[in-house]
Amino acid sequence: MxxxxxxxxxxxxxxxxxxxxxxxxxxxxxxxxxxxxxxxxxxxxxxxxxxxxxxKFKPACPICNTYHGIYIGTQPEGTMTVTRRWQSLPGFEHCQTIVIEYRFPSGIQGPEHPNPGVKYASTSRTAFLPACEEGERVLRLLRKAFDRRLTFTVGRSATTGLNNAITWNDIHHKTNMGGGPQYFGYPDPEYLSRVQEELRLNGVTEDD
CATH class of the missing domain: 3.30.40.10 (Zinc/RING finger domain, C3HC4 (zinc finger))
Known part of the structure; x- marks a missing residue:
C-alpha cells in the first residue's frame, strides 16, 4: 500500500x-x-x-506589471501648480498643507483619445497633501505622473456621466481637506501608501 x-x-x-x-x-x-x-x-x-x-499601449509585463520603459498617457494639455497653506489636515496636525491646482483649457481630442476631433470642455481640480516627508515624496511622484500625462484622461465622467470630459485616471487624489475617505478627504491614515502603490502600478517610482 x-x-x-x-x-x-x-x-x-x-x-x-x-x-x-x-x-x-x-x-x-x-x-x-x-x-x-x-x-x-x-x-x-x-x-x-x-x-x-x-x-504599443502600455510598456508593462502583462504578468507582473514590471515596466520596460516609460509609460506616457493620454492626458490633454494643462498645468499643475503647487502652493502651501498654514492650515493642517486632519491626522497631520504637525505640518502645513500642500495644495495642488490642476487646470485644463478646452480643446480638441487627439488620435490617442476616444473621439478624435471632438471637443472637450475646460476643467480645474484641487487636491491636498500633508507637507510631511512622505507627503513631499508623493508630491514629487504626482509631478512625475503629471509630466508623463498619466493623471487625467479624456473619457466618460464617473461624476456627471458625460462623455468627452477630462476625468481622473486611476491615481486617486484627496479633493477635500476634511470629511474622511467617504468625502475624498482626511483623516485617512492609509492614503499616502495607497496612492504610492497606484503610482507604482503606472510605472511611477522614485527609482525610474
Whole structure:
C-alpha cells in the first residue's frame, strides 16, 4: 500500500511539473505556444508579435506589471501648480498643507483619445497633501505622473456621466481637506501608501 501511495504521489508530481512546463511554453497573451520568443528583463516570455502589440499601449509585463520603459498617457494639455497653506489636515496636525491646482483649457481630442476631433470642455481640480516627508515624496511622484500625462484622461465622467470630459485616471487624489475617505478627504491614515502603490502600478517610482 505504501509503495502504491508513493507511486501515486510521484505520478501527481510529474503531472504537475509537466503542466507547469507546458504553461511556461505558452504565451500568456494569445494562450498558444510561444512563437518567436521574447523574454523580458522580468524573465517572463511571450510571442514577439504579442508583446510588441501590448507595448504599443502600455510598456508593462502583462504578468507582473514590471515596466520596460516609460509609460506616457493620454492626458490633454494643462498645468499643475503647487502652493502651501498654514492650515493642517486632519491626522497631520504637525505640518502645513500642500495644495495642488490642476487646470485644463478646452480643446480638441487627439488620435490617442476616444473621439478624435471632438471637443472637450475646460476643467480645474484641487487636491491636498500633508507637507510631511512622505507627503513631499508623493508630491514629487504626482509631478512625475503629471509630466508623463498619466493623471487625467479624456473619457466618460464617473461624476456627471458625460462623455468627452477630462476625468481622473486611476491615481486617486484627496479633493477635500476634511470629511474622511467617504468625502475624498482626511483623516485617512492609509492614503499616502495607497496612492504610492497606484503610482507604482503606472510605472511611477522614485527609482525610474
Amino acid at each position: 505504501e509503495n502504491t501511495t508513493n507511486a501515486q504521489c510521484d505520478l501527481s508530481t510529474d503531472v504537475h511539473r509537466s503542466r507547469r512546463a507546458s504553461d511556461m511554453d505558452n504565451c500568456a497573451i494569445c494562450l498558444d505556444r510561444i512563437q518567436d520568443k521574447k523574454t523580458l528583463k522580468c524573465h517572463h516570455s511571450f510571442c514577439t508579435e504579442c508583446i510588441d502589440s501590448v507595448f
